[in-house]
Amino acid sequence: MQLQDKDPFGYPVSAYAWAIGIAVLGGAVxxxxxxxxxxxxxxxxxxVTAAFAGLLTFWFCSYETISGPLSAVLIATAxxxxxxxxxxxxxxxxxxxxxxxxxxxxxxxxxEETEIVVIEKPxxxxxxxx
Numbered sequence: 180m181q182l183q184d185k186d187p188f189g190y191p192v193s194a195y196a197w198a199i200g201i202a203v204l205g206g207a208v209x210x211x212x213x214x215x216x217x218x219x220x221x222x223x224x225x226x227v228t229a230a231f232a233g234l235l236t237f238w239f240c241s242y243e244t245i246s247g248p249l250s251a252v253l254i255a256t257a258x259x260x261x262x263x264x265x266x267x268x269x270x271x272x273x274x275x276x277x278x279x280x281x282x283x284x285x286x287x288x289x290x291e292e293t294e295i296v297v298i299e300k301p302x303x304x305x306x307x308x309x
Contacts, residue, residue, distance in 0.1 A: 187238050195234070198254050202233020205258025229258035232265055239268075 206229020210222055236257035240250035257264040270280040 187241075190241075195237075197251075198233055198237040199230045201251055201255045202229045202236070202258030205229055205233070205255040206261060209259045209261065225261060228261045228265070232257040232261055232268075235268055236264065 203226050206226050207222075209229075210225045214221070233254045236254045237250070240246065240253055245253065260267070266281065273280055
């Protein structure tokens with residue numbers, strides 16, 4: 180049954196436990212591999228972010244009827260990605276409603292704020308050695 184036919188909170192607690200557990204494990208792996216000094220507050224923040232990203236990925240996998248090991252890999256990867264996964268979800272939503280992705284909006288704003296001067300090389304100018 181697809182998510183569009185099912186209440187997102189209608190899954191058994193065990194399904195949420197394994198999905199959040201895998202995502203948190205991914206978040207812990209990232210934190211431990213990319214941090215020099217341990218901070219309990221940053222570690223907790225990263226685990227909460229990983230859990231949220233994993234939960235969204237769990238629901239996305241359900242919506243797209245992705246199950247089994249592939250959904251576990253996607254959920255763990257989203258947990259490792261943390262806020263980057265959330266940005267990807269944001270860009271996905273923007274695409275679905277016809278808005279430009281965040282990076283495109285940033286580039287457009289930068290182009291508006293920055294004056295770019297293009298210097299063209301005359302066509303009759305020869306290169307050395309020709």
